Amino acid sequence: MAPVSKSKSSSKSEPSGNRRRQKMQRALHAMEQKKNADNEDKIVQLHDMLQKKDEELAALTKQQLDSLDVDMDDLDEPEGEKDAEESKDRKSTKKPKKAIVRSIENPDGGEDSEDNGGLFVSDHETDSDSDSDSDSNSAAFSDAEYGKALYTFPGTKPVKDVKTVGWSGGRFTGYINMYGKKSAARYRLGRFAFPADYEDSQPKHEKVSNPNNRYGDELLDNGKFKYTKRHIRGIFGVAWKGSGVGVSRDDLDCINPDIVQNWRNSPTYVLIAWDIDGEIKKTWETRACLRDRWGKKDADIAIYEAAVEAEGRYMEAKIGKRLAKSRSPSVGLAQGHVRKHREKSLGIKRSSPFRSTPTTRASKSPQPETKTLEELREEFLNDYLELLGAEDFADLPWSEKRECMAAWREEKSLYPAGAAM
Structure with a gap:
């Protein structure tokens, strides 16, 4: 029965302290196979670390060795050079992955200032660079969670003026x-x-x-x-x-x-x-x-x-x-x-700026009476007040009076010189 018991105990997994030493041993073996001037120092360091690890393990009791299993991963890793390279690649790819997640999910841009110029920018940054007028910006729908909409259906929000x-x-x-x-x-x-x-x-x-x-x-x-x-x-x-x-x-x-x-x-x-x-x-x-x-x-x-x-x-x-x-x-x-x-x-019938040449042929029919400038002004003022719905020029506000005088000057310039006589 003793041999059987000895066999069972030998089939148990190695304590974590031994597994750590084995990892260091494999890494040392891989470096020694591709030994060159660049990694000689690392090889010396690993030799020293292995020696220290052996001394530590020798000083520990079995109970202390078993307690180290809590902090260790029980998965076996591949041996040799491939194991060291894959471990290095995984470590190098973790950092950029975390940076991408922060740039998308953190609306404040996170701690990485270089992400501020990337694809995901905040609403206030896009607004400052926009060439659109204020009407279109005021009509853009904005959501508290997603920000300003990429497209807002026209008329869905009030637009100024x-x-x-x-x-x-x-x-x-x-x-x-x-x-x-x-x-x-x-x-x-x-x-x-x-x-x-x-x-x-x-x-x-x-x-x-x-x-x-x-x-x-x-x-x-x-x-x-x-x-x-x-x-x-x-x-x-x-x-x-x-x-x-x-x-x-x-x-x-x-x-x-x-x-x-x-x-x-x-x-x-x-x-x-x-x-x-x-x-x-x-x-x-x-x-x-x-x-x-x-x-x-x-x-x-x-x-x-x-x-x-x-x-x-x-x-x-x-x-x-x-x-x-x-x-x-x-x-x-x-x-x-x-x-x-x-x-x-x-x-x-009167001269008009739209006629290319004035009519020179005499007419046998009686000519209409030429109105004086005062009569023309009175007629213009009556028409002007009628358009405004007002009864007297004095009742108009000063801004309307100013527009009326400007309109009369334009109208007067179209009349022939004879109308002023």
Whole structure:
């Protein structure tokens, strides 16, 4: 029975102290096999360490040796040079792995300053380098856990100084969005409404593609237009489909008559002020509405020039050169075109900057009485007050008076010299 007992005791695993010595022995063996000038010092150190380990083991009791097993890994490792190299590789790959985890999961960038310039940057860093305007930034959705969204659906958050004022259906379904204040606004046709819940309500009276909401489509019993070019008192806005996702002055190329060949790809609406039984009313009309009354060429030019003027007013308001107010501007856009066609309809004959050459042929019919400058000023002032809905010039605030005087100077420059006599 004694031999059996001796056999069982010999089959037990080596105490951890012996296993540590065996590891050192294998490492020493591997270095001795590839002995060179670089590792001679290490070999000497290992010899010394083995000698010290032998002395330590000799001084320990069996119980002390067994207690060392708690701190040791019982897995056997491969012998030789491969074992030492793999152990070295594992140690070298652990550090970069931990650094990557910290750079992703630690929003503050961790302790490693070199990670701050990597792929994962904080929201305040991206904001400072962004070229986007404040409107788009204010509309970006941000989450407490994930930060700013990579893409925010337009209209899902309120955007500063953008408001939907009309919508269209049919071939092009979109929304007329007003940017800025009424007195110096730009308009665009877009796929999204601001705010987004406008798409749920879609007021029927603001559906610009409905002919019942446009004075320009009303007909008399004889089939002629009820309201002609003499009823048009001004253009106060142009809305069209831009060239890209954002809004910029480059969108003007989309309605430039010198560039556009196919107008079917450029849906356009014009905000026209009508004289309806002595009352000024504004409605969004189609491009065809002006073409039917002014002619295709003149209408397209007038719409483009009105849009250019509106963009100029908008930019002046943005930089503080123009006072932006929430009411319609006192003077419409492209007023020269409006006056020319209205006077044609009313039969008024006077020199106009739009005529290439003055009419020199004498007429046998009696000439209309030439109005004095004072009479012209009085007529202009009455029309101006009518547009504002005011009764007396003295009741206007100083800012409106200043705009009125500027508009009169522009109007007066169009009259012939004889009118001042």
